[in-house]
Amino acid sequence: MLLLVCITVGVVTHSAEAQMSCNSVFSSLYPCLNFVMRGDVAPPSCCSGLKSLYGAAKSTADRRSVCSCLKGVASNANPAQVARAASLPAKCGVSLPYKITPQLDCSNVKY
Secondary structure, three states: OOHOOOOOOOOOOOOOOOOOOHHHHHHHHHHHHHHHOOOOOHHHHHHHHHHHHEEEEOHHHHHHHHHHHHHHHHOOOOHHHHHHHHHHHHHHHHOOOOOOOOOOOOOOOOO
16 A cells, blocks of 8 residues: 555666665655545645655656656556645645656656
8 A cells, every 4th residue: 555655656766876765755655645546635744755756856866766656656556646645746845856646757868
């Protein structure tokens, strides 16, 4: 279930220079779990975690790593969970350079 946090969330390939791990992504987004899984109200700590994660992903490799983690989880989630996860950036005032979907091509993500 923790993986579904990321949707905002499988087998993930990372670039050799990437600094962001899926564990750090999952840890940052853990407060979002109940929102993504069940549609509960997203607590302020969810948005804080998302903003912190976005701020920590400073390079193209970092952002591609985060994208890969989110794509991996989204590919194992149901459509409602994916939709809730995809809505988080707008709810939290964070502009991601991509939309969270199972079909996301992380190789196109740039800094």
